[in-house]
Amino acid sequence: MAQLTYRESVSLAIAQAMRKDPKVFFIGEDVGAAGGVFKATVGLLDEFGKERVMDAPISEQAILGAAMGAAMTGLRPIAEIMFSDFLAVCWDIIANQIAKTRYMSDGQINIPLVIRTANGGGSKFGAQHSQSLENWSMMIPGLKVVAPSCASDVLGLMDASVKDPDPVIFYEHKSLYASKEQLENTNLSIPLGQAxxxxxxxxxxxxxxxxxxxxxxxxxxxxxxxxxxxxxxxxxxxxxxxxxxxxxxxxxxxxxxxxxxxxxxxxxxxxxxxxxxxxxxxxxxxxxxxxxxxxxxxxxxxxxxxxxxxxxxxxxxxxxxxxxxxx
Amino acid sequence: MEDKLNDDIGEAKRLQLWEMMLKLRSVEKKAYDLFLQNLIKGTSHLALGQEAIAGAFGIALQEGDYTFCTYRGHAHTLARGSSIEGVLGELMGRQCGLMKGKGGSMHLTDVEKGVMGSYAIIGAHLTIANGTALASKYNKTKEVSVCFFGDGTTNIGAFHEALNMAKIWDLPIVFVCENNLYMEYTAISEVTAVEHPAADRASAYSLDKIIVDGNDADEMYRTAQTAIKKARYGHGPSLIEAKTYRHSGHSRADPGKYRPDEEVKDWMENKDPIKNYRQKLLEFNIDEKTITGIESKIQQQVEEATNISKNSPIPDIKEIYTDVWADGGYKWHN
Structure with missing residues (x-):
């Protein structure tokens, strides 16, 4: 039995996915050496090295473009967009490219990637770092939309999201990062689409x-x-x-x-x-x-x-x- | 075939370049004809006059390499070996089209040939091409990614994000700016802070300034080979600016009247890559019969492919509901 915070479950979920599948890599801003601005990715760089945990410049379009291109070849990237509000600066890559390329190519291309992002209010960060934006991605055909409410769901839904052959936007809630849960088993998988x-x-x-x-x-x-x-x-x-x-x-x-x-x-x-x-x-x-x-x-x-x-x-x-x- | 002129390119390669450029031009001309016959709907952006760039890369690239192009991408798709009926069929919305009519003129994709898509939002595909290049580096494989785009792209943010990322990670990628002097309807010089929209930005990303005559197939081929080799052997990205000119307007709806008549005339008469290359082949003592033989062969191929496309059925309307998801369907709730 282990007590795990939602925050810790994020890094554990990514680590478990990366241990299981060498095709999984992780890319984002301040995610490696710094361990993420919410400290949700601490330890990943030490375990997996710079080749699989990539600290990117502040270039959200380039981050998601790179993740998309890599996914098109069969890799399974997990990309972090630090705050969900920043999805607005890379929305073309998400809404026009990632979401539609499978359909437009008549199924020639799969895009198995996960975009994780810190979503929601409660931190008094104001209007550009606190929005709850799940509905933005819900409107676009071709995107799966996940938003876990507890540590065990982070683990189970991340496992399913990384394995999913389609693009997933994974909204983590900032105000839940500190929440705790007693878990008997951390190796969980929860199918997408199961309330x-x-x-x-x-x-x-x-x-x-x-x-x-x-x-x-x-x-x-x-x-x-x-x-x-x-x-x-x-x-x-x-x-x-x-x-x-x-x-x-x-x-x-x-x-x-x-x-x-x-x-x-x-x-x-x-x-x-x-x-x-x-x-x-x-x-x-x-x-x-x-x-x-x-x-x-x-x-x-x-x-x-x-x-x-x-x-x-x-x-x-x-x-x-x-x-x-x-x- | 024995090389009559024993330089670095040689006769055999020159004839490949000749055949390639002819194919690209003939298909674009056919696409235009089919528009006039109302057999192609929607929009279309022809690359007439710019054949040497896509053509040279098509010859220089290897199987397994990745290419990304823009909505002006019929030529770039054909240059990788995609079938003519696959391209024309897609433009006509037929089942024989590369994507069975689901993508259309601006989104030609043929993964089997390394054509990783044609992108209709300026700049996006530079970042995506970095991704296939990143995958090659991650997998320690030797594919090269090539990304074609126009001069207008150099003024959008994604261009700059992509170049920076490619350089900091030394990705095996070649960025090719086809500077045809006009971003859509406006002269690029009127809206750009530097004279050479791509090349003058190269130094900002520690890249070499490379400018090439994009209408000279030999020079284009040499430049392509050098950049591809550099990428393939782990020496990082290149940014090439190829000067060229489109013979037609920006898109189907545009007669291109914003361009001075003398300028158009000069490029059409004196700088046409195909007209000039034919002359060059003759100067290299290549038999005119060989040249015309290739011309007839291409004409025949394009006519055959046109017939195949015309006779290909239209897509089943059930296709609307397929391939949103990897399970083949479009369902979003149980």
Missing amino acids: NILHEGADITIIGLALMAQRSKKAAQILKEKHNINAKVIDLRTLVPLDLQTIKRSIIETGLVITVEENPRLCGWGAEISSLITEHCFSNLKGPVTRVTTPHVPLPSADILEDNTIPSVDLIINEVIKKVKGE
Whole structure:
């Protein structure tokens, strides 16, 4: 039994992938000698050397281009983009090149690569280092979208992502890096497209991702203890592929559903889930789908402002109570 | 065939260059004809007049080497040995096309021939070409990656990111700037801080300044060989600026009227790579019958390929839903 932080599980997951497959290498800014700005890749350079752990210049396009080209030859790169906000400076390589080349080439080219990135708020870094951007990549055909909420999921989902023959954007949540988990086994694999139930309950379904899944779980615990409401919490784990069946099963049971998203309101992933629920589960619904999101604003920096922008445990509790009471 | 002129290139290689350039030109001309007949839709960017560059590299490269080109990439694809019907069929949206109509004119790809794609967003493919070069270095293999692009590319960030990365890691790659004097509709000199858009930037990345007459097939071939050899034997990247000119406009929709008539006339009449090379072959005492024999052969090949393409079925609409993912499909939820 080992206690592992989410942060430690990142470096362990990469190390395990690199030990298993010599085709896997790791590239990013400050990832080797410095061990990453979030210290999530400490030890990799010592174990694997400069040939497999490459410190790159501040050139996000060149980093992802190199990873893509290498993947086209059959290597399996893991590339780090330090903050997910920086995806904007290499979005051409992701959205136009990595995502579409398999299709445009009529399947001649596979691009088995993983782009890891630190995502989400909670650190008071302001609007350009705190965004929650899973929905950006969800909109592009050809990209798989993964966002683990705990250390064991980092391990299991990284294993599956590295082995996956398609490109994966792997969103690690900054505010989860310090979270801890007791693990009996670290050699895990979790198939992409398999949601996880974090809390059982039949009164209402709460659907979350990454930090929002963990806050939803916390809310469900309090709702049970203090409000006698039993909420089922679904951690989606991956947006593409999406485990729609688990969502459907739960809604058939509860008839009420709330999505909890860290992204700003417009076109957040919950909008697509809400649409799917309406299409597939309309007759099971006892009321409209409620979306809890950050308001449609850039993320502010000050403690009180950021804390009141991102959905909190209290906000989730309040929304669930309103929903269950039919308000 | 015995070399009549025993220099570093020789007759046999010159005839290969001749045949290659003729093929590139004839197919581009055919593509233009097929446009006029409305058999090719969408857009198309012809490389008429620039054949010596792709052609020389096509001859100088080996099987297994990787090439990356732009949306002006019909010639570069053919130069690696892709079939004419594969190219024309793709332009016409037929099943015989290299990608069965899923990519089109701007995305020709033929991995079996080392054609790692044609890229339609300026600059991106320089960074991607670094990736195949990085793979060769990682795997300790000897392939060379070659990346073709236009003069306009030298003003986008990805160009600079890619050159820096290639140099710091000494990647086995050759960057080839085809400077045809115009970025789309605007003279490159009007929008660039230096006279030679690629070569004058080379020193910023500790690379040699290499400028070559891109319409002289012999010079192009020599330059290609030197750079490829350098990359293959672990001596790092090169940046070549090849001066050339496109005979047609930027794309199908562009008659190219922004270019002075005298300038166009000069390049068409005095600096046409094919016209000049034919003259050169004669000066080297190569039999005119041999030259015209190759001309007829290419004409016949292009006509045959055109017929194959015209007779090839259009794609099944089910193709829309294939090959997003490596499992062959497009499903994103269970």
